[in-house]
Amino acid sequence: MARQRKRIGPYQLIEEVGTGGMGVVWRAVHTVLQREVAIKELVGSSAQDKESLERFRREGMALAQLRHESVVGIHDLFPSSTRLYMVLEYVDGPTLASLLKEAPLPWDVVATIGARVAAALEHAHHHKLIHRDVKPANVMLSKAGEVKLTDFGIARDQILGDLTKTGYAVGTPSYMPPEVLTGERADARSDIYSLGVTLYECASGRNPFAEHDSSKIFGAILASKFPRLGKVKRGLPRRFRAIVERCMRADARKRYATAADLRRDFERLLADSGARANHRQRLVGFLRSRGRLSETEALTCLNAAELLQTVSAELVAPASPFARAAASLAAALVGGGAGWWLAQRPDLWERLLP
Numbered sequence: 001m002a003r004q005r006k007r008i009g010p011y012q013l014i015e016e017v018g019t020g021g022m023g024v025v026w027r028a029v030h031t032v033l034q035r036e037v038a039i040k041e042l043v044g045s046s047a048q049d050k051e052s053l054e055r056f057r058r059e060g061m062a063l064a065q066l067r068h069e070s071v072v073g074i075h076d077l078f079p080s081s082t083r084l085y086m087v088l089e090y091v092d093g094p095t096l097a098s099l100l101k102e103a104p105l106p107w108d109v110v111a112t113i114g115a116r117v118a119a120a121l122e123h124a125h126h127h128k129l130i131h132r133d134v135k136p137a138n139v140m141l142s143k144a145g146e147v148k149l150t151d152f153g154i155a156r157d158q159i160l161g162d163l164t165k166t167g168y169a170v171g172t173p174s175y176m177p178p179e180v181l182t183g184e185r186a187d188a189r190s191d192i193y194s195l196g197v198t199l200y201e202c203a204s205g206r207n208p209f210a211e212h213d214s215s216k217i218f219g220a221i222l223a224s225k226f227p228r229l230g231k232v233k234r235g236l237p238r239r240f241r242a243i244v245e246r247c248m249r250a251d252a253r254k255r256y257a258t259a260a261d262l263r264r265d266f267e268r269l270l271a272d273s274g275a276r277a278n279h280r281q282r283l284v285g286f287l288r289s290r291g292r293l294s295e296t297e298a299l300t301c302l303n304a305a306e307l308l309q310t311v312s313a314e315l316v317a318p319a320s321p322f323a324r325a326a327a328s329l330a331a332a333l334v335g336g337g338a339g340w341w342l343a344q345r346p347d348l349w350e351r352l353l354p
Contacts, residue, residue, distance in 0.1 A: 007031075008080050011039060011087070022046040023056075027090060037075060040086040047083060060086050062152040065127045070120035072140075072150045091148045094292060096136035096202055102290065104205035107236050109286045111266045112279045113139065114199045114243075116147035118263035121195065124152075125188045125259055132186055134194035135175045136201060143293055144301045145280030174209045178222050178250045189252040192262060196247025196255075200226075203244065204233040224250035239269050 006013055011028040017038065018025035023046065026039045046052040060077035067073065076087040096113070099105060105113075117139055124131060131152060138151040177193035180186055201207045208226035209217050220226065226248075229241045243265050249255045256262040275282070281302060288298040 008039060008085055009078065011037065013039065022052060028087075036090045036092075038072075038088040038090045040088060041083055053084060056084060056086065059152050062129050063088075065129065066124060068120055068123040070116045070147050070149055071123065072148045089148075091140045091142050091146075091150070093140055093142045093287065096139045096141070096198070099141075099290065099292075100136055100202065100205065104233065105202045106286065107203055107240050108270065108273065108275060109282065110199050110202045111240060111243075111270055112275075112282050113141075113147050113202065114195065115263050115266035115270070116279060117149055117195055117198075118192075118259045118266065120147075120149040121188070121191050121259035122263060124149075125191070130186050130188065131191050131194075133172060133175070134191055134198055135172050136198055139198065141283055141287060143284075143287065143297055145283035145287070147279070147283070173214065173217050174207050174221075176218075176221065177252065178224070179252050181218050181222060187252075188258060189255045192247050192256050192259060193249075193252070195262075196244055199244050200229055200248065203236060203240070204229060206232060208248070222250070224248070237269075237273070239272075243269065 008028070010031050012031050014027045014029060016024060017027045022044075023040055023042045026041075028037050028039045029035065030037060041047070042052055042056055057077070060074055063072070063074035064077075072091060073089040074086065075089070076085075078085055078087075096105075117134070121131065121134070129152070131149070133151060134149070138149065140148045140150055142148060175194045175197045177186070177190045180190060197208060209220050229244055230236060230238075243262070247255055247262065256265070277285070284293065284298050284301045287293045288295070293301075
């Protein structure tokens with residue numbers, strides 16, 4: 001909860017939703033537009049530290065270059081009193097880090113998320129931005145089933161360069177690619193490596209370097225010493241494992257050359273596996289199955305056509321109960337009563353969830 005309810009410019013703070021060593025994030029509302037936003041501010045010594053302030057400004061500048069459905073958008077960056085505030089799109093869902101505290105994610109959900117984050121990186125790389133801190137805590141799922149890449153605080157502009165001399169002056173050790181640890185500059189393939197580690201963790205429930213203490217993590221990364229994904233988590237499709245582990249190759253030349261190549265491989269895998277639902281449908285269903293959405297919220301996120309597609313994807317035989325249910329649903333959809341109809345059939349709703 002918020003330490004105290006206060007206003008910052010035209011924004012009324014509602015509650016504190018995140019905190020870290022350098023800053024805090026608030027859920028807030030614009031008092032005139034009545035739009036929910038997230039407000040990020042530096043706290044403690046970071047609020048006065050020149051390098052922290054410059055990095056904060058650079059994050060705002062980086063986000064201002066981007067406009068993509070899988071990148072958290074920025075609305076404003078402004079000073080008030082002695083503080084600098086960043087106004088961001090508010091994402092009303094969990095981070096992957098939060099979801100991983102409960103259990104690993106289904107492989108097709110991981111592939112879906114991987115495709116969307118790869119698309120976000122593809123967009124950022126097109127604008128000459130390297131994220132440099134892709135990890136579960138920086139990927140969020142909205143209640144509407146959208147994937148959002150957050151925290152460009154240490155992003156590097158390939159044109160403007162770094163704030164410091166080292167490529168990864170700050171970041172999260174267990175997600176750093178080998179080339180950065182040896183002093184080379186980060187490029188698009190470095191983000192792909194970090195995404196691979198993130199997806200490995202999402203699918204298996206453990207970081208590939210978790211068994212190493214902090215003093216040995218760098219050595220394990222440089223030597224590419226981690227358990228193969230298939231040994232950590234049984235039942236994962238071979239193609240899925242191959243995609244994730246290709247991202248994590250120690251030699252950057254053996255990884256995907258671009259985020260676009262990675263995105264296309266995930267999309268082909270999902271299509272070949274028979275996935276018919278779009279990414280929003282699949283992720284809304286997943287969030288509902290994890291108890292992160294109520295039935296009402298889930299139904300609000302899916303329109304009539306998407307609901308029908310979701311039911312059709314579950315059919316196991318033309319004469320099955322699912323087929324008869326789908327026919328009933330189709331009739332209800334034509335009548336415009338999709339939400340009401342499913343609300344009266346909780347038994348069917350449960351059968352539609354993954």
